[in-house]
Amino acid sequence: MQKRIQKKEYKHLYFDLDQTLWDFQASSRKTLTDLCIEFFHQQIPEPEKFLEVYYPINDSLWVKYRKGELNKATLRIKRFQDSLGYFGIYENGVIELFCQKYIEQAPRQTITIPGAHDILEYLKAKGYKMYLLTNGFKEIQEIKIETNNFSQYFEKMITSEDAGVQKPNRKIFEYALKLVNARKNESIMIGDDINTDILGAKQFGMDCVYFNPLRRVHEIKPTYDIAFLSDLKMFL
Numbered sequence: 372m373q374k375r376i377q378k379k380e381y382k383h384l385y386f387d388l389d390q391t392l393w394d395f396q397a398s399s400r401k402t403l404t405d406l407c408i409e410f411f412h413q414q415i416p417e418p419e420k421f422l423e424v425y426y427p428i429n430d431s432l433w434v435k436y437r438k439g440e441l442n443k444a445t446l447r448i449k450r451f452q453d454s455l456g457y458f459g460i461y462e463n464g465v466i467e468l469f470c471q472k473y474i475e476q477a478p479r480q481t482i483t484i485p486g487a488h489d490i491l492e493y494l495k496a497k498g499y500k501m502y503l504l505t506n507g508f509k510e511i512q513e514i515k516i517e518t519n520n521f522s523q524y525f526e527k528m529i530t531s532e533d534a535g536v537q538k539p540n541r542k543i544f545e546y547a548l549k550l551v552n553a554r555k556n557e558s559i560m561i562g563d564d565i566n567t568d569i570l571g572a573k574q575f576g577m578d579c580v581y582f583n584p585l586r587r588v589h590e591i592k593p594t595y596d597i598a599f600l601s602d603l604k605m606f607l
């Protein structure tokens with residue numbers, strides 16, 4: 372862990388949600404596996420194979436969505452049309468139902484990142500003001516925080532839909548600070564994505580904690596680089 376020589380007095384903590392506090396990957400995999408078994412046990416006897424096809428397609432469609440080349444509705448259905456099409460499944464009604472069930476069920480999974488509740492309780496008890504700052508869809512993120520009892524810790528959730536731009540755009544950070552009258556030098560961003568969370572915060576001029584459990588090597592120097600959420604206690 373890299374540590375600054377001078378300890379700052381932070382007051383406002385901005386947390387990313389997916390893969391920082393809530394285990395998006397595990398939740399998504401579990402939901403898709405269950406749905407494959409429910410819907411397509413004959414056409415796709417090994418759900419693992421579907422996951423191998425689905426995720427690269429989903430990732431590339433998200434890239435297009437972020438560039439503004441796709442809208443939300445198209446992104447949501449097309450990732451399933453394309454990946455299920457690979458297995459010879461083309462019936463639109465079934466694909467739509469599969470998509471709808473995925474959107475309903477995935478955010479209701481209760482798989483959190485180890486130590487998430489402990490650290491949030493600790494930080495809340497210490498009097499920090501905490502906010503969620505996420506690029507996810509508002510209605511989906513709301514389900515996750517309610518189902519997982521996260522709302523008790525946070526003053527507010529700020530989504531890219533509210534701000535009109537996504538992380539790493541500096542405008543979302545500007546918006547998030549202005550909304551709660553937070554000063555930049557009293558605020559810190561905590562997130563798992565080196566580009567959206569960390570580079571975004573750095574370019575805006577705000578301190579940042581890279582939650583890096585896989586110990587990824589990178590060129591960007593965050594204020595702190597931690598392997599476990601409990602490491603936040605070393606400076607907060």
Ligand SMILES: [Mg+2]
Pocket residue numbers: 387388389390391562563564
């Ligand atoms: Mg994330």
